[in-house]
Amino acid sequence: MTKNANLRFDALKECTRRHAERFHMENAKISEYFGINVFDRETMRKYLSADAFAAVENAVDGGEKIDRKYADLIAAGMKNWAVERGVTHYTHWFQPLNEATAEKHDAFIEPDKNSRVFESFKGDLLVQQEPDASSFPSGGLRNTFEARGYTAWDPSSPAFIIDRTLCIPTVFVSYTGESLDLKTPLLKANAALDKAATKVCQMFDRDVRRVYSTLGLEQEYFLVDSALFNARPDLLQTGRTLMGHTAAKDQQLEDHYFGSIPSRASAFMKDLETEAYKLGIPLKTRHNEVAPHQFECAPSFEEANLAIDHNLLLMSLMRKIAKQHQLKVIFHEKPFAGINGSGKHSNWSMMTDKGKNLLSPGKTPRTNLQFLTFFVCTISAAHEHGYLLMSSVANLSNSYRLGGNEAPPSILSVFLGKTLSEILDSLENTISTKKMTPDEKTDLKLNIVGKIPEIMPDNTDRNRTSPFAFTGNRFEFRAVGSSSNPAASIIVLNAAVAQQLTKFYGEVEEFIAKGMKKDEAIFQVLRKFIKQSHNILFDGNGYSLEWHDEAQKRGLKGINSTTDAFGAYLMENSRKLFSQFNIFSDRELEARYEIMNETYMKKIQIESRVLGDLAINHIIPIAIQYQNVLTENLRGLKEFYSEKEFEQLAAPQLATLKEISMHVKEIRTQVENMIEERKKANAVENIVEKAKTYSNKVLPYLNSIRYHIDKLELEIDDAMWSLPKYRELLFLH
Ligand code: ADP
Ligand code: MG
Numbered sequence: 001m002t003k004n005a006n007l008r009f010d011a012l013k014e015c016t017r018r019h020a021e022r023f024h025m026e027n028a029k030i031s032e033y034f035g036i037n038v039f040d041r042e043t044m045r046k047y048l049s050a051d052a053f054a055a056v057e058n059a060v061d062g063g064e065k066i067d068r069k070y071a072d073l074i075a076a077g078m079k080n081w082a083v084e085r086g087v088t089h090y091t092h093w094f095q096p097l098n099e100a101t102a103e104k105h106d107a108f109i110e111p112d113k114n115s116r117v118f119e120s121f122k123g124d125l126l127v128q129q130e131p132d133a134s135s136f137p138s139g140g141l142r143n144t145f146e147a148r149g150y151t152a153w154d155p156s157s158p159a160f161i162i163d164r165t166l167c168i169p170t171v172f173v174s175y176t177g178e179s180l181d182l183k184t185p186l187l188k189a190n191a192a193l194d195k196a197a198t199k200v201c202q203m204f205d206r207d208v209r210r211v212y213s214t215l216g217l218e219q220e221y222f223l224v225d226s227a228l229f230n231a232r233p234d235l236l237q238t239g240r241t242l243m244g245h246t247a248a249k250d251q252q253l254e255d256h257y258f259g260s261i262p263s264r265a266s267a268f269m270k271d272l273e274t275e276a277y278k279l280g281i282p283l284k285t286r287h288n289e290v291a292p293h294q295f296e297c298a299p300s301f302e303e304a305n306l307a308i309d310h311n312l313l314l315m316s317l318m319r320k321i322a323k324q325h326q327l328k329v330i331f332h333e334k335p336f337a338g339i340n341g342s343g344k345h346s347n348w349s350m351m352t353d354k355g356k357n358l359l360s361p362g363k364t365p366r367t368n369l370q371f372l373t374f375f376v377c378t379i380s381a382a383h384e385h386g387y388l389l390m391s392s393v394a395n396l397s398n399s400y401r402l403g404g405n406e407a408p409p410s411i412l413s414v415f416l417g418k419t420l421s422e423i424l425d426s427l428e429n430t431i432s433t434k435k436m437t438p439d440e441k442t443d444l445k446l447n448i449v450g451k452i453p454e455i456m457p458d459n460t461d462r463n464r465t466s467p468f469a470f471t472g473n474r475f476e477f478r479a480v481g482s483s484s485n486p487a488a489s490i491i492v493l494n495a496a497v498a499q500q501l502t503k504f505y506g507e508v509e510e511f512i513a514k515g516m517k518k519d520e521a522i523f524q525v526l527r528k529f530i531k532q533s534h535n536i537l538f539d540g541n542g543y544s545l546e547w548h549d550e551a552q553k554r555g556l557k558g559i560n561s562t563t564d565a566f567g568a569y570l571m572e573n574s575r576k577l578f579s580q581f582n583i584f585s586d587r588e589l590e591a592r593y594e595i596m597n598e599t600y601m602k603k604i605q606i607e608s609r610v611l612g613d614l615a616i617n618h619i620i621p622i623a624i625q626y627q628n629v630l631t632e633n634l635r636g637l638k639e640f641y642s643e644k645e646f647e648q649l650a651a652p653q654l655a656t657l658k659e660i661s662m663h664v665k666e667i668r669t670q671v672e673n674m675i676e677e678r679k680k681a682n683a684v685e686n687i688v689e690k691a692k693t694y695s696n697k698v699l700p701y702l703n704s705i706r707y708h709i710d711k712l713e714l715e716i717d718d719a720m721w722s723l724p725k726y727r728e729l730l731f732l733h
């Protein structure tokens with residue numbers, strides 16, 4: 001066969017294989033193909049020697065380092081499995097600080113002496129890789145001339161196959177050992193939580209060996225027809241619409257939420273689910289969201305590190321599969337003005353190696369006391385680091401969503417529901433600081449601790465307006481943005497909870513050392529923690545203005561400015577938290593601070609440029625074209641009619657002409673002023689000052705220019721308006 005015929009034959013074979021696979025999947029049970037593209041424990045057992053397998057298990061469960069001598073064996077096993085599945089390349093898959101995932105692909109091949117190649121993959125390539133790190137943000141940690149960053153395998157997240165490439169989840173650190181990603185600090189925060197929580201657990205159950213945080217991420221997104229999406233340069237370049245009048249009908253009738261899923265969307269979801277299952281992502285729910293063409297999918301919860309890897313993987317899978325359906329998936333937090341934005345609700349809890357959810361009340365006073373301990377320590381953590389926790393979600397795109405309609409307010413408060421609020425109140429009031437009598441202790445155990453219902457009645461009556469709500473057996477952090485890497489928030493949350501648990505343990509031990517009985521010591525410390533965290537508890541309507549006043553009275557700091565929020569990472573209290581558990585050094589914090597400011601500033605710069613360009617070379621020319629139509633019409637009228645008749649007939653056109661001129665003039669002037677402000681801001685050297693200048697001087701123009709463009713959209717002939725409108729973007733079927 002000729003070369004071309006060979007290629008065609010290969011393509012045909014591939015096509016048939018895909019069809020067969022698709023047919024097979026459609027008729028197969030999920031459990032039959034779940035995780036087939038993952039090098040999970042079950043697969044490892046088949047491809048690794050007993051020693052090598054044990055080395056991986058010890059690394060995953062016990063945090064031990066993998067010995068170099070096993071690395072080669074593991075790499076070989078991984079390669080053999082992958083090559084059998086048609087894989088040709090491998091990549092270290094990591095999470096740099098620009099909120100995306102990155103990969104660099106290398107082929108498995110090694111040349112041999114006969115100018116041929118053979119498939120090979122050595123341990124040192126698995127355990128460590130050295131991509132050129134110069135183009136990832138590092139906040140001055142690494143000068144470009146020493147552009148070296150290392151990626152190293154994170155064995156707690158299994159390797160997987162996408163597009164005939166073996167992807168190896170890795171951490172990304174600089175040559176000097178500072179982290180350049182979100183995974184490294186996450187693993188450190190997880191380890192801190194494990195250590196602190198295990199110690200506290202052992203007060204109740206000696207056999208607990210490990211505690212990990214669980215995470216269930218609800219991913220919200222919009223789906224838009226890709227042809228329409230591509231016709232909007234603003235969506236294409238900034239991920240959101242910088243202009244567009246609201247459609248006459250959007251979410252007023254509340255008919256989208258839980259309505260039937262449009263057929264194009266459901267075809268996309270089915271394909272997505274199949275691919276996600278093959279990658280071991282346990283997608284569980286899918287439904288419509290509140291806004292038109294807004295949807296949500298959520299996998300079952302998993303260990304936090306894995307849940308986050310899966311979320312990032314899911315997002316890239318969604319982009320890819322949407323393409324096959326001529327759709328675009330939008331993860332931006334506020335792609336359309338005037339309708340709901342998208343979040344990534346982060347359902348969080350802690351679990352022991354014995355499978356006990358520590359935020360789920362138990363059946364006995366003892367397990368309930370354990371529940372109360374973890375519950376109160378979490379509240380205490382939210383109290384101690386509430387502002388930092390809110391800051392962990394702060395960025396430009398989420399700033400358009402937070403505090404807006406139907407989005408969590410930007411002040412952190414905790415919702416507990418009636419039952420638990422009452423329990424905490426009685427605990428606080430019943431426990432006295434004096435030595436308790438045996439009767440008092442029994443009463444406390446039986447009548448308060450013992451009475452916590454196993455299933456919270458508030459579970460059904462949830463407060464959707466709270467950014468951090470207890471929902472029966474977990475907390476739900478709702479402020480996280482849909483496009484973000486949730487690791488940023490989980491690092492803070494896990495570290496903050498680890499800190500409170502450490503403190504709790506220390507204080508209980510102190511009481512015990514003074515001769516107090518363990519239970520009583522626990523009660524005493526709980527009471528103190530409850531008393532200290534009162535301020536943050538709020539069960540009312542978080543969207544209301546009264547809450548803003550009330551929060552101010554309580555001294556709770558909300559996020560008024562995104563650039564100020566970045567500063568939370570440098571506050572003394574935060575530095576202490578991060579250094580206590582070795583999560584970030586001061587240098588790393590400063591680097592991250594710089595990156596947050598830089599990214600924020602650059603994104604405003606891009607939005608401002610896109611809007612400026614569109615306004616001048618798109619909107620104004622259309623407006624002028626329509627003005628020409630109107631003037632032509634007026635000229636005709638003048639020719640046909642008497643002066644008096646003309647005056648009457650021409651009035652509406654003249655009014656429209658005037659209106660259009662006014663808007664065109666405003667747009668022109670404002671764009672010029674915006675460009676001037678941009679020039680001034682660009683001259684600012686200090687990146688933090690520059691970000692603030694962009695925020696204060698350039699950002700406001702985005703709204704005020706948009707206002708005039710949106711007015712023009714209402715006046716100009718629909719046939720001339722070349723940009724797809726909201727009503728088109730949001731209503732495909
Ligand atoms: P809702 O929309 O009612 O909040 P969903 O069913 O959409 O609920 O999502 C709930 C998410 O919470 C799921 O991902 C689920 O797995 C997760 N979840 C449930 N229990 C826990 C837990 N103990 N820890 C972490 N996440 C949990
Ligand atoms: Mg939810």
